[in-house]
Amino acid sequence: MIKVAIVGYGNLGRGVERSLKQNQDMELVGVFTRRAPENVATEGAQAFHMDELNNKRGEIDVCILCGGSATDLPVQTPEVTKYFNTVDSFDTHAKIPEHFSKVDQIAREHQSVSVISTGWDPGLFSLNRLYAQSILPQGGTYTFWGKGVSQGHSDAIRRIAGVVDATQYTIPNNEVIEKLKGGEKLELSTRDKHFRECYVVLEAGADEEAIRAEIVSMPNYFADYDTEVHFISMDELNRDHKAMPHGGTVLHTGTTHEATKQVIEYNLHLDSNPEFTASVLVAYARACVRLAKEKQFGAFTVLDIAPKYLSPIDDATLRKELL
């Protein structure tokens, strides 16, 4: 049995707890949190204060780090990797090289393994970009996200004065996707690829038109997109817009000879983004422990890990049943 600790218990941590129940070769040692453990309502797991983690050395094969990329993981992954094998979902794309270097050095020094930036993007989408570009070097790769909830964009709306709560959906332009699949070559702007749809609850007396204008013109988040804003009641938001669906597409269109078109398409349709991400983390936690057993110390990403390491099934059976 692979002994797993969950470090951080929000939506992602809860997703990992659920995923572990589906994996017979893994057992959960406990949830480690900065909150008072008695206030953390798990789904059966024992909760410990984060300070207890280092007392559990020898009882844990891998820590799945479920903190956020903005402030938690840049500190936590290097720190925890000193004493444990770790898996994280660090997803600030621009800072991945720096995060990798830092964690790699610590993992080599402390003879541990850390698999960073797993999940679906970065993660499964990165894999698919790599496979597709390696196989069809003469071609273009396009990534689309959604339809799904973007926490970052929802948060940005919530910070506007007069807004009580909000949910933002990122919506891919399916018309463009179909054209690309048909082999059309397109120069696509940010605005061409995705739309944004916002469901917003206002304080009583807030100015709808002013807030709409503030949203659609917000730099980085909305200004470069076509954005629709709907004002609804708190009841409607809670009833219809509190699920966390997501998904997306990696599309690679290439040619092998003259006009011979070849299209590789990878789609995810997810009812729950955090639970799916958690399931990816759990599979890579298995890979992490195997790499550590083979004394392949250091940092890894999904690009570095042979697919078979993710499976609990032995190599001969995989060849027989999946090839």
Place this chain on the structure above:
Amino acid sequence: MIKVAIVGYGNLGRGVERSLKQNQDMELVGVFTRRAPENVATEGAQAFHMDELNNKRGEIDVCILCGGSATDLPVQTPEVTKYFNTVDSFDTHAKIPEHFSKVDQIAREHQSVSVISTGWDPGLFSLNRLYAQSILPQGGTYTFWGKGVSQGHSDAIRRIAGVVDATQYTIPNNEVIEKLKGGEKLELSTRDKHFRECYVVLEAGADEEAIRAEIVSMPNYFADYDTEVHFISMDELNRDHKAMPHGGTVLHTGTTHEATKQVIEYNLHLDSNPEFTASVLVAYARACVRLAKEKQFGAFTVLDIAPKYLSPIDDATLRKELL
């Protein structure tokens, strides 16, 4: 530069020749064939008789074996792996374990690397089955092929007395695929998953109804499917049915908690099946040479090889650009 030999020059071998032209880190040493080399019309490559291959030791980093799975590869892959690193597309699913064992033993003895059973199924589809099942263990995987030409089924029709030529299309049941994507759980028979469509040219005076009946009732090939048969002229067949499109879908539907549905979908839409398969072989030829440089001798499948080995781009750049 990676020096590549093509062994066997049919549709697949020609596809490899074309693919190599798109890969700047590879050069083609030549095409090796059992035919008289002067009768082999390549697209620029030098042609040699197969007997010359062993004289080229030291000049070739990897041989891409482009023979058939029925009779060529079971003999050729073990034999050529004694002297060279090899890549093949052995696709007789039931015999892969035996082929792997045989080639693995020889590769270890002779300190070479052989990547067997690459292509898209087995190959990329196998990869996707493995990733999906490892991430969502509570779920079902469905593979659909087509719309595309099946050479085996076309050949089976051509062997019927009175048939001059034929093209058979395998057609997936898109209605069933949509239901599965919507999360329905279905018990699917062979007949539910695919249809078969046949375009057949008859000898003058052949009995249409008798031949139609012989086709649709042919065991293994057609009896378990709904099959449509169209009789057409040789001109029509040559004009409309001599391309080799193919493709298909690997669909995995799982749940992460109670009724939370998660769907992973991988699609290929291929204008040319042999050229795409060839492109996969070429990417794995690159991986093969890298594994040999690392002295990781033995047989490998796509399940055993880390994605980064397929790319000519260095690891740091891949992390920066694709993660």
